Amino acid sequence: MINCDICIIGAGPVGLFAVFEAGLLRMRCHLIDALPQTGGQLSEVYPHKPIYDIPGYPIITAQELIDKLMEQIHPFSPTFTLGERVESFLKNSDDLFELTTNEGTKVVAKAIVIAAGLGSFEPRKPAIPTLEKFEKNGVLYWVKHPKDLSGKQVVIAGGGDSALDWTIHLADIAQRVTLVHRGDTFRGTPESAAKVFELARQNKIDLILKSNVVDLLGQDRLESVELLDHERNSLSIATDYFIPLFGLSPKLGPIAQWGLGIDKNAINVNTKDYSTNIDGVYAIGDINTYEGKLKLILCGFHEAALMAQSAFKYVYPDEKLTFKYTTVYGINPL
Numbered sequence: 001m002i003n004c005d006i007c008i009i010g011a012g013p014v015g016l017f018a019v020f021e022a023g024l025l026r027m028r029c030h031l032i033d034a035l036p037q038t039g040g041q042l043s044e045v046y047p048h049k050p051i052y053d054i055p056g057y058p059i060i061t062a063q064e065l066i067d068k069l070m071e072q073i074h075p076f077s078p079t080f081t082l083g084e085r086v087e088s089f090l091k092n093s094d095d096l097f098e099l100t101t102n103e104g105t106k107v108v109a110k111a112i113v114i115a116a117g118l119g120s121f122e123p124r125k126p127a128i129p130t131l132e133k134f135e136k137n138g139v140l141y142w143v144k145h146p147k148d149l150s151g152k153q154v155v156i157a158g159g160g161d162s163a164l165d166w167t168i169h170l171a172d173i174a175q176r177v178t179l180v181h182r183g184d185t186f187r188g189t190p191e192s193a194a195k196v197f198e199l200a201r202q203n204k205i206d207l208i209l210k211s212n213v214v215d216l217l218g219q220d221r222l223e224s225v226e227l228l229d230h231e232r233n234s235l236s237i238a239t240d241y242f243i244p245l246f247g248l249s250p251k252l253g254p255i256a257q258w259g260l261g262i263d264k265n266a267i268n269v270n271t272k273d274y275s276t277n278i279d280g281v282y283a284i285g286d287i288n289t290y291e292g293k294l295k296l297i298l299c300g301f302h303e304a305a306l307m308a309q310s311a312f313k314y315v316y317p318d319e320k321l322t323f324k325y326t327t328v329y330g331i332n333p334l
């Protein structure tokens with residue numbers, strides 16, 4: 001069981017900055033994100049794109065901004081549960097929130113901040129009838145612990161950067177990596193594609209083009225995948241893992257069932273402090289809606305600052321809150 005003052009759902013830029021604003025007020029945060037890494041849309045969708053509208057940075061790439069935010073919140077020692085989706089929360093008999101993830105992780109918090117962006121990113125799944133049967137026994141939608149694949153046979157499917165990057169990375173870890181792609185050119189960066197072609201030329205990986213994985217076979221766990229090429233020839237490959245990497249799409253998912261006021265897939269908030277209709281639950285960043293809302297990072301940062309002031313009064317109702325400049329009081333690590 002993890003205990004904290006504030007549990008933040010979503011570790012995108014806004015969730016991360018909320019740790020800073022809460023930390024200034026001596027509140028300890030735990031963050032949960034469905035993705036295996038922090039950074040939300042910035043790290044998942046456009047890490048190398050330049051952003052021009054962050055105050056003080058004429059230009060900064062999305063991943064650089066996330067790296068800076070991680071550095072900025074470091075003194076406040078946030079803790080993380082990554083690669084897990086918050087499924088539900090309830091108020092327990094001590095009047096504390098109890099959150100549960102899809103993996104059964106439990107977090108107890110005095111307040112909740114939902115910074116869930118467009119919802120949790122879910123993998124786009126290929127239409128293979130037997131896919132779900134092996135989801136806990138050989139099918140992976142992302143690689144949380146690459147070392148688990150050491151000495152294993154791995155089949156990766158996809159033609160974008162994720163498929164290329166994981167093929168390159170796992171080539172040195174797995175016993176054998178096979179990359180299956182339905183085309184013969186890749187959508188990913190030309191440098192990564194060139195590296196994959198070179199690894200195949202050196203016989204360090206198997207590259208199978210113009211083919212699709214159409215079936216998964218095995219008794220208790222995955223044992224082989226069936227391929228069909230464009231001329232309808234079939235091929236069977238023995239494997240321990242199948243990793244389909246066809247991108248991620250955001251889904252509001254469980255948030256819609258939490259009794260919050262929802263309008264067009266976003267949470268209604270009071271712009272005084274970005275509180276929701278549930279006492280002690282706040283919503284900031286892309287996930288909220290109000291008149292004049294702009295889905296911009298800097299707007300989410302402003303919302304985080306106002307939320308923290310209000311959350312402090314909710315978490316510590318008997319303590320006095322004095323407004324302080326960081327220039328005067330600095331950063332006091334937690």
Ligand code: FAD
Nearest residue numbers: 010012013014033034040041086116117119120285286297
């Ligand atoms: P997100 O970044 O979406 O992060 C939310 C996180 O919550 C996700 O990681 C998700 O997995 C997680 N999550 C959701 N539900 C759950 C759950 N139930 N359990 C666990 N985790 C959950 N904005 C700008 O200001 N300037 C720009 O130049 C700019 N350019 C952009 C370019 C592109 C291509 C795109 C797509 C967006 C751009 N944006 C830009 C918008 C900006 O990315 C968003 O405003 C910002 O990401 C919102 O941050 P967030 O933290 O609210 O949400």
